[in-house]
Amino acid sequence: MSKQSGLGDRLLVGGHDISGDTNSLGEIGGGVALIEVTGLDKFALERVGAVRSGRIEWTSYFNPSNNRAHQVLSALPRENTQIMYCRGTALGSAAACMTGKQIDYAPTREADGHLKIAVRAESDGFGLEWGNQLTAGVKSLVNSLTEQNATFEGGIGTWATHLNSTVTHSTAVARTGSGSLAIASTSTSNAAASHDTPVADGIRVTPRHTYLVQAWFRAATISRNVQILVNWHTAAGAYISTSSPTSVPDTTSGWTLSSVSASAPPTAAYAIVIAQVSSPGEAGEVHYVDDVSFWDQGPAYDCGSDQAGNFNAQAYLQVTEFTGVDATVTVQTSTDNGVSDPFSDRISFTVTSAPIVVRKTMTSPSTQLMERYTRVVVQTSGGIDSLSFAMMLNVNGMNTRF
Incomplete structure (x- = not known):
């Protein structure tokens, strides 16, 4: 894969797609804090990893319309929200997700009249996670039968x-x-x-x-x-x-x-x-x-090979629109795209309203492998009239504790 620009990216916050109201993104970072544990007999610093953290910063435009940037961000909710940055909107493209708290909403009015708002969110409990999009950006169910x-x-x-x-x-x-x-x-x-x-x-x-x-x-x-x-x-x-x-x-x-x-x-x-x-x-x-x-x-995402399953996986879901009774959104995997190995459920979400954001971990990582082909399947028992959502999956490449 060749080098890429940041054109065509998306930003979702709390189940709202505010991409069109976003000017730029600043830091998208995370990792473990380092604790110095240098012994007296050492000639250089020794450090060990401590707690994980994450942060996302971006600059927003002022849009006071319903469910747009100002209404979504200016409330500064005290509870956790979810931020999803999509690097492009192709199936399998990279995405960074974080569950955390928005801690700032700071407008700046420049001399030429330009109004921009600095926004910052910091993780709470899990840090920042990179993974792959299991939907091409925000996916909306579109009826092939019309009129x-x-x-x-x-x-x-x-x-x-x-x-x-x-x-x-x-x-x-x-x-x-x-x-x-x-x-x-x-x-x-x-x-x-x-x-x-x-x-x-x-x-x-x-x-x-x-x-x-x-x-x-x-x-x-x-x-x-x-x-x-x-x-x-x-x-x-x-x-x-x-x-x-x-x-x-x-x-x-x-x-x-x-x-x-x-x-x-x-x-x-x-x-x-x-x-x-x-x-x-x-x-x-x-x-x-x-x-x-x-x-x-849509199709399954082909990641190229079966992925290590004993280190677990996390899925992030943002539902931007839903009308109906219920929807079950499930991550499934197969080694050969269902040819001889049927797709098996890995992580499921229940949707009854919108907007919603959910982060879930695979329940049985020691016995369930995240296989080469991964797809998202929507089912319903009570009926769906409309549904739009985005999904990201992160498969841990090493033993990770939260």
């Missing part, structure tokens, strides 16, 4: 019958807005609607990327087991496999979530989303679907 294909406002887009059903637009009920997709069974076999054919209307996917798919179901008269499925297809449209969650019962009184987080197979080029109702009791039974989402969570 009618996602929310069924004014129509059903390219959705069509998939199995034993007729599919129509309905305004009888809706989770959001005024429209939904109505699936009416034509037999007692599974009834399903799909986002139509793979090459013509399928969602373009990237092999080995992880995707989060969710949809909401509601019964018109009788509860049945329902689920959202993903069929994977090649570039020529050939079927590869299906990813599916455990089916759940819908109800007549509210909306039931079905969601699945899955990786695209190595030869996948398209995905088809399928909303399925299991074994209706008779022809004409109706179930509704609304707010379907298909979110690309």
Whole structure:
């Protein structure tokens, strides 16, 4: 890798991206304090390492808008916050993180009218840690299904019958807005609607990327087991496999979530989303679907080789935006990107609000290796409407105590 500039960097503080309000960064430093232990018989100083520390300094612009630099920094909160400096915004790029206290907010108004604010934060408990970004800067979940294909406002887009059903637009009920997709069974076999054919209307996917798919179901008269499925297809449209969650019962009184987080197979080029109702009791039974989402969570980070696991690892999470019920954000690793070694959980975070910042340590470092491929996977049990977050992982190269 060649030398780099500091162009395109990011700075997050307390779950707020204040990069655009930041002029420059000063010291980003840390390490252990040194204690002099020189004996009488020595001709030079002897020192041993003591407690760890860290500090980050930066210069901010004055921006009084909501959730911008002045509002975030001028409060000088007494509790700890988290600062994350991202050197660029590529997956795997370096980042420095620190949990600590902001101890200064000092504006200077220069003679030419330039207003700058000096800010300083010092670590509390852990020092400053460098690691790699597991998200490319701040990652926002963006729905690959848009307009009618996602929310069924004014129509059903390219959705069509998939199995034993007729599919129509309905305004009888809706989770959001005024429209939904109505699936009416034509037999007692599974009834399903799909986002139509793979090459013509399928969602373009990237092999080995992880995707989060969710949809909401509601019964018109009788509860049945329902689920959202993903069929994977090649570039020529050939079927590869299906990813599916455990089916759940819908109800007549509210909306039931079905969601699945899955990786695209190595030869996948398209995905088809399928909303399925299991074994209706008779022809004409109706179930509704609304707010379907298909979110690309991106690839795993290839660090080049398996990493030492017995010295533990720490992950830093900053959530800048969240609406919904819950999200579980998990760091997973695999030796071969999931080819023969399935991804395994290492560190998990629960998100129910924003902004939030969390630092977590791997719970079983002596038995869990941080392997060559590391990814972040988002799952939900209650539903996600929007989510933006940044994640950094530091794998200790030596025995480190905090």
